[in-house]
Amino acid sequence: MITELFSTTVLIGILASGIRLATPYLYAAIGETFSQKSGVLNLGVEGQMLLGCFAAFYVTFTTGSLWLGLLAAIAVGALMGLAMAFVTVNLRAQQGISGIGFYLFGLGMSDLLFQRLMGTVETVQGFPKIYIPGLSEIPGIGEIFFNQNILVYGAYLLVPLAWFVLNKTTLGLKIRAVGENPDAADSLGVNVARVRYFTIILGGILSGVAGASLSIALLNVFQQNMTSGLGFIAVALVYFGAWHPVGVLGGALLFSMVNSLQLWVQVLGIPIPSDIAVMMPYVLTILVLVATVSRVRAPSALTKPFERDE
Amino acid sequence: MTESNLLPSGQKRIDSLEMRGITKRFPGVLASDHVNFDVKSGEVHALLGENGAGKSTLMKILYGLYHPDEGTVLLNGEPVTISSPTDSINLGIGMIHQHFMLVPTLTVAENVALGLPSSRGALTDLDKVSNRILELAKIYGLKIDPDAYVWQLSVGQQQRVEIIKALYRGAALLILDEPTAVLTPQEVDELFVIMRQMVRDGHALIFISHKLHEVVEICNRVTVLRNGRTIGTRPTAETTKQALANWMVGREVGFAPDRGETKLGEVRLSLDNVQCGSDRGTPGLRGVSFDVCSGEILGFAGVSGNGQRELAESITGLRKVTSGKVYLEGQDITNMSPGDIMERMLSYIPEERMRDGMIKDFTVAENMILREHQKQPYSKNGFLNLRGIASHADELIQKFRVKTPSRETMAKNLSGGNIQKIVLAREISRNPRAILAAQPTRGLDIGATEYVREQLIEQRNKGAAVMLISEDLDEILALSDRIAVIYEGQIMDIITRENATPEKLGLLMAGVRSEDATPVVK
Ligand SMILES: Nc1ncnc2c1ncn2[C@@H]1O[C@H](COP(=O)(O)OP(=O)(O)O)[C@@H](O)[C@H]1O
Ligand SMILES: [Mg+2]
Numbered sequence: 001m002i003t004e005l006f007s008t009t010v011l012i013g014i015l016a017s018g019i020r021l022a023t024p025y026l027y028a029a030i031g032e033t034f035s036q037k038s039g040v041l042n043l044g045v046e047g048q049m050l051l052g053c054f055a056a057f058y059v060t061f062t063t064g065s066l067w068l069g070l071l072a073a074i075a076v077g078a079l080m081g082l083a084m085a086f087v088t089v090n091l092r093a094q095q096g097i098s099g100i101g102f103y104l105f106g107l108g109m110s111d112l113l114f115q116r117l118m119g120t121v122e123t124v125q126g127f128p129k130i131y132i133p134g135l136s137e138i139p140g141i142g143e144i145f146f147n148q149n150i151l152v153y154g155a156y157l158l159v160p161l162a163w164f165v166l167n168k169t170t171l172g173l174k175i176r177a178v179g180e181n182p183d184a185a186d187s188l189g190v191n192v193a194r195v196r197y198f199t200i201i202l203g204g205i206l207s208g209v210a211g212a213s214l215s216i217a218l219l220n221v222f223q224q225n226m227t228s229g230l231g232f233i234a235v236a237l238v239y240f241g242a243w244h245p246v247g248v249l250g251g252a253l254l255f256s257m258v259n260s261l262q263l264w265v266q267v268l269g270i271p272i273p274s275d276i277a278v279m280m281p282y283v284l285t286i287l288v289l290v291a292t293v294s295r296v297r298a299p300s301a302l303t304k305p306f307e308r309d310e
Numbered sequence: 311m312t313e314s315n316l317l318p319s320g321q322k323r324i325d326s327l328e329m330r331g332i333t334k335r336f337p338g339v340l341a342s343d344h345v346n347f348d349v350k351s352g353e354v355h356a357l358l359g360e361n362g363a364g365k366s367t368l369m370k371i372l373y374g375l376y377h378p379d380e381g382t383v384l385l386n387g388e389p390v391t392i393s394s395p396t397d398s399i400n401l402g403i404g405m406i407h408q409h410f411m412l413v414p415t416l417t418v419a420e421n422v423a424l425g426l427p428s429s430r431g432a433l434t435d436l437d438k439v440s441n442r443i444l445e446l447a448k449i450y451g452l453k454i455d456p457d458a459y460v461w462q463l464s465v466g467q468q469q470r471v472e473i474i475k476a477l478y479r480g481a482a483l484l485i486l487d488e489p490t491a492v493l494t495p496q497e498v499d500e501l502f503v504i505m506r507q508m509v510r511d512g513h514a515l516i517f518i519s520h521k522l523h524e525v526v527e528i529c530n531r532v533t534v535l536r537n538g539r540t541i542g543t544r545p546t547a548e549t550t551k552q553a554l555a556n557w558m559v560g561r562e563v564g565f566a567p568d569r570g571e572t573k574l575g576e577v578r579l580s581l582d583n584v585q586c587g588s589d590r591g592t593p594g595l596r597g598v599s600f601d602v603c604s605g606e607i608l609g610f611a612g613v614s615g616n617g618q619r620e621l622a623e624s625i626t627g628l629r630k631v632t633s634g635k636v637y638l639e640g641q642d643i644t645n646m647s648p649g650d651i652m653e654r655m656l657s658y659i660p661e662e663r664m665r666d667g668m669i670k671d672f673t674v675a676e677n678m679i680l681r682e683h684q685k686q687p688y689s690k691n692g693f694l695n696l697r698g699i700a701s702h703a704d705e706l707i708q709k710f711r712v713k714t715p716s717r718e719t720m721a722k723n724l725s726g727g728n729i730q731k732i733v734l735a736r737e738i739s740r741n742p743r744a745i746l747a748a749q750p751t752r753g754l755d756i757g758a759t760e761y762v763r764e765q766l767i768e769q770r771n772k773g774a775a776v777m778l779i780s781e782d783l784d785e786i787l788a789l790s791d792r793i794a795v796i797y798e799g800q801i802m803d804i805i806t807r808e809n810a811t812p813e814k815l816g817l818l819m820a821g822v823r824s825e826d827a828t829p830v831v832k
Contacts, residue, residue: 170428177413177424184411187375188425188475189396300415308375 010268014260015144019152020218022249022256024049024210024227026155028234029241029248030162031206036238037166038199039179039301040088043099045207046231047106048080052208054110057215057222058117060124066216070151073212074205080106081204085197092305103231111224118222126220127151151209151217158206162245175199179299182306192306207231229282236285242296254288255281318449321480323351323512324402325386327372332381334367334538338715341367342378343538349483354505354515356525356546358558359535360755361725362713365518366408368535369485373405374398404476405485408518410468414461418471419443421460422478439478446477450507466497473504483514490519491753502528520755522551534558559757570771572791575604577640578775579625579656579744584634586624588799594620596799597634602744602775607766608804609790610779611815617799618779619661622748625777626658627651639743652681657742659733661749661779663726667733670722674714675703677721678736706735711761727758734765744775751785763789783812797821 028045035042052073060069084102087093127149136146166172177185178195186192210231215222233255241247262277317323328348334341341364349355357365370376372383374392382389385401392398398405412421423439440456447454452470460468469489476484486505490498505515505528517529525532526546534541534557541557555563580601588594595617602608612618623629625636627648636644643651652658660666668677679688679699687698703717712731714724721729730750737745747766751759766789770776780786786793793810795802795818802818 168434169432170423170426170434171432173416173420173424173434177416177420180415181411181413184413184421185424187373187395187405187407187411189394189399190425 010264012140012143014264018257018260019144020148021259022252023152023155023213023218024230025234025237025252025255026158027206027210027213028231029237029252030158030245031203032235032238033162033243033245033248034199035203036302037179037243037299038175038196039182039299039304040196040200041095041099041303042084042200042203043096043235044084044102045234046227047103048077048204048207049211049227049231050106050110051080052077052211053215053226054113054222056212057124060216061122066127069216070212073208077204077208078201081201084204085200088200089193089196092307095303107225114222114224121221121223123221124216127217149217151213159245159249179301182301186308233285236289240288243299255284258284317482317513318511319446319477319480321402321482324482324514326350327483327514328384329372330382330384332368332371333379334371334376335379340538345540347533349514349516351512351514352509353530354509354517354528356529356532357516357518357535358525358532358554360558360757361727363535364538365535366487369405369487373403373485399479402480402482404479404481406472406476406487406489408487410472412460412468412471417457417459418454419456421471422475442478443474446474450477450504452504465492485516487518490521490524522554525554526551536560555756563756563760569767573605575773577601578604580637582635584624584636585632586620586629587632588620593799595624598801600794600801600804602777604773604775605770606791607770607776607778607789609786609793610796611783611786611793611819612796613819614781616796618796622746622779625746655743657737657740657745659737659747659750663730663733668721668729672721673718674721674732675699675717677732678703678706681736682740706739710735727754730754730758730762734762738765738769742774745769746777748779749781783815795819
């Protein structure tokens with residue numbers, strides 16, 4: 001029957017866009033995993049994303065270079081991370097509050113710059129699709145997995161890379177130790193502040209890239225507050241994924257698939273109020289977090305500023 | 311460099327280390343006051359002093375965690391600068407901290423490798439680390455599994471990880487800060503075997519402990535600190551336990567305080583066939599009955615984990631009693647809320663004083679009114695009366711000789727002995743009808759121990775009914791009028807002071823009844 005054929009196409013469509021939409025979640029949540037593993041809760045992800053999002057778009061729009069745009073997002077993310085690191089590590093701020101401060105800063109600043117520098121919503125030509133030879137021709141699978149742009153591939157490569165760094169390198173060992181027992185790490189000569197600076201700045205960079213992936217790879221526009229809570233979901237995904245990159249991947253896919261589904265529901269004109277459809281991923285966040293809470297212990301030193309008690 | 315200059319681990323030995331004129335000030339405290347201290351290869355040098363005397367501070371300075379305000383450190387006669395643990399590690403100094411510095415979620419090998427350069431650059435080389443750990447373990451006769459997670463290990467095993475960690479980094483001088491405080495007697499013996507081996511091989515060891523018999527047993531020399539100052543250094547061979555105790559405290563110390571005469575009154579607290587569960591879901595108390603009278607101390611002897619915690623918690627309302635009754639002055643208090651029970655003037659000195667006895671981030675003054683804060687003169691109509699709180703705190707600080715920079719100092723910055731004095735001051739100053747003291751002197755130095763014991767005796771003489779739960783048999787024998795032995799959640803027997811001997815109690819504690827001398831079958 002024709003409807004059956006139709007639904008296969010739809011299914012492939014849903015899956016393909018689900019894979020694509022996981023991209024910003026992955027960058028942001030993997031970055032957050034690094035900082036949380038080292039004991040720092042970065043609630044400013046959303047703000048870092050928004051600024052990265054705008055920087056990438058604006059630079060691409062004015063120079064015509066996607067790579068310069070990406071670089072701008074990285075630089076802005078790194079700067080935000082540096083500021084965050086200074087506030088958390090040196091000033092030992094309460095991380096929940098300072099994170100919200102960074103979020104509000106990013107939200108306001110990106111909007112202000114948008115009003116001043118652009119004023120109207122424009123579009124750019126985003127990163128083009130890269131067809132992986134051979135693989136992209138596999139029916140269904142090819143369309144879903146191997147017919148994406150470079151930032152999407154990059155997000156998925158980041159998962160094993162993050163796992164490798166955390167578990168197989170001396171740096172990863174330091175990060176894990178600093179997040180569990182900074183006093184012990186300190187007593188062995190590990191520079192706790194330096195490790196945290198590294199993870200927070202890395203988190204900022206990845207949040208910036210997450211923002212760029214929205215504005216120059218997936219949606220190819222910039223609008224005020226266009227991340228709309230995505231950065232906060234990324235923080236939740238780290239808990240959901242139990243501080244493990246593969247767990248984070250699972251969470252990111254779950255949310256992006258639901259998101260993709262609700263988009264298709266709207267596209268197909270299935271009569272569900274769009275507000276309710278849009279709400280689905282968020283409701284799911286809460287339900288899943290409630291269900292998975294306290295399954296795995298958070299890093300013991302999470303949110304605790306380190307100070308050698310002298 | 312001759313062969314004999316090397317330790318079995320392949321490291322160069324430290325022939326001598328000297329700390330000269332070390333001074334360290336904390337806000338309001340002179341923790342080290344021109345301290346002199348030295349240690350040589352092939353000896354164990356004990357550092358002795360009451361809580362807060364400045365032992366840990368001195369050692370943290372040597373390890374580079376604190377920076378001295380004045381003074382020099384000489385290594386093999388040469389002055390050295392130690393500004394971080396990295397420096398001290400490079401000089402061959404290792405430290406086993408009073409509170410272990412391990413990451414529980416990492417394996418033994420990962421804990422050892424942490425912070426060290428790897429032979430594979432940025433990648434870890436845990437397989438090589440494991441091999442080296444096994445090699446060292448063999449040389450020094452330590453048993454250890456490099457792949458085990460630290461959280462899986464017993465306290466004694468964790469301590470071995472700490473020792474391996476130091477040896478792995480080439481420690482020729484090892485600082486052991488109260489290493490035996492958390493160990494069972496068997497584990498202490500094992501530690502001493504390792505320490506003797508290390509000394510024979512030419513290591514230099516610094517040993518801190520409050521247990522004088524350990525100092526006499528394992529150390530060659532002993533240095534006494536009091537109030538941050540060096541009192542002197544002596545060979546242990548020329549001294550005794552009693553002499554050390556007096557020297558340390560600066561006066562004659564009694565291990566068994568004078569009890570005065572016994573004036574037994576009416577029954578204050580009684581348990582009737584009380585049963586409750588344990589945290590593991592198994593039975594905690596299996597039918598416990600006893601009476602405690604005004605004017606007596608009832609001691610509870612037993613090996614830890616035989617229901618002592620459950621007993622204390624079911625009396626104080628912290629654990630649900632599943633059957634049986636608890637009476638305080640004739641009134642049924644079974645399963646009342648802790649607040650209501652304390653209101654009836656039962657005072658409680660909990661075993662985990664840092665966790666259950668106080669709030670670490672509150673000031674001394676605030677901790678002293680935790681129990682009675684809703685009463686006058688500490689508050690009125692819901693508003694705190696700061697003046698009343700302050701004068702109460704000052705009074706107790708003076709009366710109980712709490713060593714603190716001020717009443718506004720955070721409790722967590724005080725030493726263990728002074729923290730216990732705060733708990734004691736709060737619980738005793740309300741003139742309770744009954745007192746339950748659990749392990750009241752564990753981890754305390756001699757002076758503080760003596761003080762706590764005297765206070766308990768004084769309360770008894772004033773007519774309170776005192777229950778003393780302790781794993782220290784000497785303490786039980788010194789203080790109690792009657793002794794109940796608790797074994798697997800039951801009272802094996804209650805014997806009077808006159809009839810009690812360590813042998814008799816030891817058998818009961820092992821579950822052997824005195825009359826038949828056969829183990830109780832469950
Ligand atoms: N980090 C610190 N901040 C403030 N005071 C401290 C600190 N560490 C120790 N002290 C104070 O220094 C004194 C010595 O403490 P410490 O060296 O721990 O004694 P000990 O190890 O002999 O029991 C105590 O009065 C203690 O309160
Ligand atoms: Mg100490």
